[in-house]
Amino acid sequence: MAAGYYIGANLGIILRLPPATPSVMWAPNAILTATLLLAPPRRWPIYLLAAFPAHLAAELGLGWPPLLVLALFATNCSEALIAAVILRRLSDAPARFDTLRRVVIFIVGAVFAAPFLSSFLDAGVVTSFLGESYGGVWRARFFSNVLTELTVVPALAIVITATPAWLHSAPLRRQVEAALLGVLLVLVGVLSFGTSSYGVIPGIPRSPLALLMPFLLWAAVRFGPGGASLSTLVTTLVAIWTVTHGATAPPTREEVLVLQLFLCVIFIPLMCLAALIEERRAAEGALGERLRFEELLSRLSGAFVHLPSHEMDCAFEEWLRRLGEALGLDRVLLLRISGSRQMATVAHSWTAPGASVPPVLAEVAPSGQMGWRWLLRDDVLLFARGSDGSASAGLADGPLQMARSEIVMPLVAGGRVLGGLVFHAIARSPAARASIIPGLQLVAEVFAGALARKETEDALRASEAMKTAILGSLSTGVAVLDRDGVIITVNEGWSRLARDGATWDPGVTVGSNYLGACRRAVRRGVAHAGEAVAGIEAVLQRARTAFAFDYAAGTPPAERWCTMTVVPLDRPDGGAVVSHTDVTERKRVEMEAQRSRQELAHFSRVSTMGELTASLAHELSQPLSGILTNAQAAQRFLAQRSPDLHEVRNILADIVDDDKRAGDVIQRLRDLLCKRELARRPLDLNTLIRDVAKLLASDAVIRNVGFVLDLHPEPVVVNADSVQLQQVILNLLLNAMDAMADSADGDRTIVLRTERTEIDAVHVAVQDAGPGLAPNAEEQIFEPFYTTKPAGMGMGLSIARSIVHAHGGLIWATNNPARGATFHLALPSSDGRRT
Numbered sequence: 001m002a003a004g005y006y007i008g009a010n011l012g013i014i015l016r017l018p019p020a021t022p023s024v025m026w027a028p029n030a031i032l033t034a035t036l037l038l039a040p041p042r043r044w045p046i047y048l049l050a051a052f053p054a055h056l057a058a059e060l061g062l063g064w065p066p067l068l069v070l071a072l073f074a075t076n077c078s079e080a081l082i083a084a085v086i087l088r089r090l091s092d093a094p095a096r097f098d099t100l101r102r103v104v105i106f107i108v109g110a111v112f113a114a115p116f117l118s119s120f121l122d123a124g125v126v127t128s129f130l131g132e133s134y135g136g137v138w139r140a141r142f143f144s145n146v147l148t149e150l151t152v153v154p155a156l157a158i159v160i161t162a163t164p165a166w167l168h169s170a171p172l173r174r175q176v177e178a179a180l181l182g183v184l185l186v187l188v189g190v191l192s193f194g195t196s197s198y199g200v201i202p203g204i205p206r207s208p209l210a211l212l213m214p215f216l217l218w219a220a221v222r223f224g225p226g227g228a229s230l231s232t233l234v235t236t237l238v239a240i241w242t243v244t245h246g247a248t249a250p251p252t253r254e255e256v257l258v259l260q261l262f263l264c265v266i267f268i269p270l271m272c273l274a275a276l277i278e279e280r281r282a283a284e285g286a287l288g289e290r291l292r293f294e295e296l297l298s299r300l301s302g303a304f305v306h307l308p309s310h311e312m313d314c315a316f317e318e319w320l321r322r323l324g325e326a327l328g329l330d331r332v333l334l335l336r337i338s339g340s341r342q343m344a345t346v347a348h349s350w351t352a353p354g355a356s357v358p359p360v361l362a363e364v365a366p367s368g369q370m371g372w373r374w375l376l377r378d379d380v381l382l383f384a385r386g387s388d389g390s391a392s393a394g395l396a397d398g399p400l401q402m403a404r405s406e407i408v409m410p411l412v413a414g415g416r417v418l419g420g421l422v423f424h425a426i427a428r429s430p431a432a433r434a435s436i437i438p439g440l441q442l443v444a445e446v447f448a449g450a451l452a453r454k455e456t457e458d459a460l461r462a463s464e465a466m467k468t469a470i471l472g473s474l475s476t477g478v479a480v481l482d483r484d485g486v487i488i489t490v491n492e493g494w495s496r497l498a499r500d501g502a503t504w505d506p507g508v509t510v511g512s513n514y515l516g517a518c519r520r521a522v523r524r525g526v527a528h529a530g531e532a533v534a535g536i537e538a539v540l541q542r543a544r545t546a547f548a549f550d551y552a553a554g555t556p557p558a559e560r561w562c563t564m565t566v567v568p569l570d571r572p573d574g575g576a577v578v579s580h581t582d583v584t585e586r587k588r589v590e591m592e593a594q595r596s597r598q599e600l601a602h603f604s605r606v607s608t609m610g611e612l613t614a615s616l617a618h619e620l621s622q623p624l625s626g627i628l629t630n631a632q633a634a635q636r637f638l639a640q641r642s643p644d645l646h647e648v649r650n651i652l653a654d655i656v657d658d659d660k661r662a663g664d665v666i667q668r669l670r671d672l673l674c675k676r677e678l679a680r681r682p683l684d685l686n687t688l689i690r691d692v693a694k695l696l697a698s699d700a701v702i703r704n705v706g707f708v709l710d711l712h713p714e715p716v717v718v719n720a721d722s723v724q725l726q727q728v729i730l731n732l733l734l735n736a737m738d739a740m741a742d743s744a745d746g747d748r749t750i751v752l753r754t755e756r757t758e759i760d761a762v763h764v765a766v767q768d769a770g771p772g773l774a775p776n777a778e779e780q781i782f783e784p785f786y787t788t789k790p791a792g793m794g795m796g797l798s799i800a801r802s803i804v805h806a807h808g809g810l811i812w813a814t815n816n817p818a819r820g821a822t823f824h825l826a827l828p829s830s831d832g833r834r835t
Contacts, residue, residue, distance in 0.1 A: 001031065001035050001047055001050055001051065002050045002051055002053065002054040003054070004031045005028045005031050005032065005051045005054040005055065005058075006054035006057060006058055007027075008026075008027030008028045008030075008031050008152075009027070009028045009054065009055065009058035009059065010058055011025075011027055012025060012026040012027055012028065013058065013059075013062065015240060015241075015244055023144055024144055024240050024244060024256055024260070025144055025147060025148050025236065025237075025240050026141070026144050026145060026148055027148055027152055028051070028054075028055070028058075028076055029076045029079045029080055029115075029118075029145055029148065029149070030145075030148045030149050030151075030152035030153045030156070031152065031156065032047070032048070032051060032076060032077065032079075032080035033079070033080040033083045033084060033110055033114070033149060033153050034095075034152070034153045034156035034157050034160075035047050035080075036080055036081070036083075036084035037083075037084055037087060037088075037094045037095045037153070037157060038095050038157060038160060038161070041088070044081075044084070048077055048080075051073075051076075051077075052073060055069070055072075055073045055076070056069060056073075059072065064129070064130075065129055067129070068125065068126075068129040068130070071125040071129075072122065072125060072126075074121075075118050075121050075122040075125060076118075078117075078118045078121060079114045079115060079117075079118035079145065080114070082109075082113065082114040082117055082118060083109055083110035083113070083114035083149065083153075086105075086108075086109030086110065086113060086114070087105060087106060087109050087110060090105045090109060091105045091106070091109075094106075095157045095161060096157075096161075097154045097157070097158070097225040097229065097271065097274075097275060098224065098225050098275060098278040098279060098282065099275055099278070099279045099282075100272060100275045100276050100279060102275065103225075103271050103272055103275040104272070106153070106154070107150070107268060107271070110149050110153060111146055111149045111150045111268075112146060114145075114149065115141070115142050115145035115146050115149060116142060118145075119138050119141045119142040119145070120138065122137070122138075122141050123135075123137040123138035123141060136253075139257070140253065140257075143257055143260045143261065143264075144260065146260070146264060147236060147260045147263055147264055150232070150264060150267055150268065150271070151229070151232045151233045151236045151263075151267065152233060154225065154228075154229035154271065155229040155230050155232070155233040158225060158226040158229055158230070159226075159230070162226055163226075166226070177222070178223060178227070181215065181218060181219055181222075181223075181227070181231070182230075182231075182234060184215055185212075185215050185216075185219075185231055185234050185235060185238070186234060186238055188211050188212060188215060189212065189234070189235050189238030189239060189242070190238060190242055191211065192211045192212060192239075193238065193239045193242040193243055212235060212266075213266075215231065216228070216231050216232070216235065216266070216270055217270075217273075219231035219274075220270055220273050220274035220277065221274075221277060224274055224277060224278040224281070225271070225274045225275055225278055227274070228270050228271055228273070228274035229271070229274075232263075232267040232270065232271070235263070235267075236263055236267075239259060239263060240259070243255070243256070243259055244256070292326060293326060293327075293436075293439060294439075295758075296322060296323070296326050297439060297442055297443065298758075298759050300319060300322075300323075300443060300446050301442075301446055303315060303319060303446075304446065304449070304450035304453070307450075308457070309453070309454040309457035309458050309461065310461075310544075310547070312450060312454045313348070315450075316334055316347070316348040316447075316450075317348050317350065320332045320333075320334060320348055320349065320350040321350045323350075323423075323443065324350045324352060325352075327423065327436070329352065329423055329424055330351070330352050330355040330424050331349065331350065331351045331352065331355060331422075331424040332349065332350045332421070332422065332423055332424070333346050333348075333349045333421070333422040333424070334346070334347050334348040334349065334419065334420075334421060334447065335347065335419040335420045335421075335422065336418065336419040336451075337417060337418060337419050337420075344419065344420075347419065406422055406423065406424045407422075407423045407437070407440060408420050408421070408422050408423075409421045409423070409440050409441060409443070409444035410444065411444055411447055411448035411451060412444075412448055413448040413449055413451065413452035414452060418448055418451045418452065418455075419451065420444075421440070421443065421444050421447060423440065458546075461546055461548060462545070462546055462567075465546050465548065465565045465567045465579075466567070476491075476493050476579050476580065476581040476582075477490070477491065477493040477494035477495070477496065477497035477498070477579060477580040477581070478490065478491045478493065478494055478577060478578070478579045479491075479494050479508075479514060479577075479578045479579070480569060480575065480576075480577055480578075481514055481515075481536070481540070481569070481575050481576045481577070481578060482573065482574075482575045483540055483573060483574040483575055484513070484515075484540075485513050485514050485515030485516070485536060485537075485540060486511065486512070486513050486514070487508065487509065487510050487511065487512050487513075487514050488510070488575070489510060490509065490510060493580075494580065495509070497562070497580045497582070500553065500560070514536070514578065515533060515536055515537070518532050518533045518536065519533055527551065527552070528549065528551040531549060532549075532564060535547030535548075535549070535564075535566055536566050536576060536578065539566045539567065539568055539576045540574065540575070540576050542568065542574070545567075545568065546565070546566065546567050546568075547565070547566040547567075548563060548564065548565040548566065549563070549564060550562070550563050550564075550583065551563075551564065560582060560584045561582070561583050561584045561586070561587045562580050562581060562582055562583060562584075563580070563581045563583050564578065564579070564580055565577075565578070565579045565581070566578050566579075627655050627659060631651075631655060634648050634651045634652065634655075680719050680720055680721050680807075681719065681720075681721075681722075682717050682718070682719055682830050683717065683718065683719075683720060683722050683725070684715040684716060684717055685716040685717075685718055685725070685754055685762060685764060685827075686711045686712065686715060686716050686754055687715075688722060688725055688726060688729065689709065689711065689729055689752055689754065689764070690709065690711075691726070692726055692729045692730050692733065693707050693709065693733075693752070695730070696730070696733055696734070696737075699737070700737065703737050703740075703741070703748070704745050704748055705737050705740060705748045705749070705750060706748065706749045706750070707733075707749075707750055707752065708749055708750065708751045708752070709752050710751060710752065710753040710754075711752070711753070711754045712754045712755050712756065716754045716755075716756065716762050716829075717762075717829065717830050718762050718807075718827045718828065718829060718830050719807075719828070719830040720807050720827065721807075724803045724806075724807075725803070725807075727799070727800070727803065728800045728803050728804060728811075728825065729764075729766075731796045731797065731799070731800050732766040732800070732823050732825075733750065733752075733766065734796075735796065735797070735823075736750045736766055736767075736768035736770070736823075737750065737768075739768050739770030739771065739820070739821070740768055740769055740770045740820075742770075742771075743769055743770060747769045748769065749769055750766065750767065750768050750769075751765075751766075751767040752764070752765070752766055752767075753765040753767070756829060757826070760828065760829045761809075761826050761827065761828055761829055762826065762827050762828075762829050763824065763825070763826050764824070764825040764826075764827075765822050765823070765824050765825075766822065766823045766825075767816065767820060767821075767822040768820045768821060768822075769819055769820040770819070770820050770821065771819070771820075772815045772816065772819060772820055772821045773813060773815050773821045778812065778813050778814065778815075781797055781813060782797050782798055782800075782801045782811070782813075783798065784798040804825060804827070807827055807828075808827070808828050809825065809826050809827035809828065810824075810825075810826045811823070811824065811825050811826075812824050
């Protein structure tokens, strides 16, 4: 800093216009200001004292009185202190110029206020010692320091704080672009200002703005505040040097003042423009990062829902990698706490390539226990590290302010701590770090639920395997393999299944190599044989504790379903127990259950149509009455001596239209009442909702209920069975109308909305104005036989939920803020478009 002060002072002395004392551009004050902005306040006296020798060395040689030199140093320090104090009090980041607010505070406080206030003392000192004009000294020093603060302070601050990182991360092409821009600025500046041919305004060449502005805008737009500040500094140095030393005749004070004002007028909007551009880039980047993280959360929330437990380990590894890469972490760990809660192990981990990280949770807690035991407190923990590797621990909402840290999220399910997620080296500010903790908590909830389900499924799978081994001699084929896959012994069920082809090789008996038989089946192209080979090998090698899957044996209609189970053989020499169980009956029961659900759904539709008999009769009576009336009118026209054939044609056209209307009603009834196999196809939900609304139009009129269709303007396409979805919408609308039976006539309005979501799904909402749902009944209403109607069976919403789930969707209910309830339906979109 002292060296910079000395160089700046000498440069300022060179740029003086004798006999005036103030320099055209006095850099030491700006260098002091930049230093104080970058340093903590407790170190300010050190830097001010360090500048004192440089000040004496630069100015004592000018022949000025020592008291004048000391007084000028005091005025220089006062300007830097005023600017630093104002920026420290008003700006959240005094040394950064990447937002419009920070730049405006800098311009007001450092560029104008500090030179304005300190110039009074400086002018008084110079006038007292050298006898120069007070007003002339004040004006020359004020505008000189305004230009210097504007150009030097941002350039120094950005070069010191951001240039090393930019040189390390910026591509070579961008660095070459910056160098080329600097060279062009120097050349254009010399050409613009290095001439004695001035324009209308004295001191300003004819067209410097037209020549310089493209390059200054290039720097601001492409390189942000850093490029803008450095380009303004280069332009200022070139302009002042060429004007004061390159011209044939020295410039007058008025010409220098005009040049200073000219440069300030250009640079202040340029700095604001660069800050606005950088602020927009930062906002776009933050928004993009947030959207990417939210999209990651949405995908994570459904990643483990339908995943079998034996595939979760790979999924855990994959999602730890995705989280680590998305958050820019060094390492992500999944810890598991043993059932006895006596130890914790790293179950899964991901480490960034080339990352160097300390041992996991090696810190000792205040109680003397190892750090992992803090997980048992069920609190979000923060292990913050200093640059020397020292660590301190506390709650995430505590006072720790270090930038790099480890956040530990406990995994809690069913009131039990299953483990924790460790996110290592989150290099963020405390505010930014706190903002991502809610998202990390959602991540922890998903992982906790997946771990709990995996534990449950693994336990169930192990239990089923053990039962199969115990009861295998009754109905299950069981074979015991040694560590090489050779069959040691089998039961009768095994021999029977082998003869039936369920074990892929009828010749597989005691002494045969079962692994070899499975490999031969793979070469023959037998389905699932390769999966069996991989599973048996994994169990024999103790890489897996169990392996099981279902497969089909034989060909339809004589097709049989079997389950193959492989478990380790509990003996020192190793081995495995392989069993094949005939599960054809179970598959048949599942199909019967599916048929029963379809029968129940059909019965519900028939019952609903019975409830709508009056409204349907009214719906049919209108076109039938129209047909009768028009037919009688046609007879009367034809009975005339000269019938009006044009009018008869119009009457016949009306008869055709009424017949079509009646046919449409009957067709819709046939579609709802017919029994048929499920047929999923792409259909427009908007059209389906309109059809259901037409079907209920008469019943709605009878009940004095109005429908408001707030449908998406474009087709909302899903892949579904139209009859079943009509049943769901019909049930929701009938329930809504029943709920408003006691409402005032003017309040009986049902609103139906459709929209697309950001996750390739379609959302349908049915909103009524009834009394709403009972407290805590949002889930209970979907249970079978739960009803609030005096004559209801309580099966409508249960059937609707089973239909929605079968289509891969969700259905839920919420109370409205004012009155009534809204039933929501979400289904996967089949066209993949988003809004």
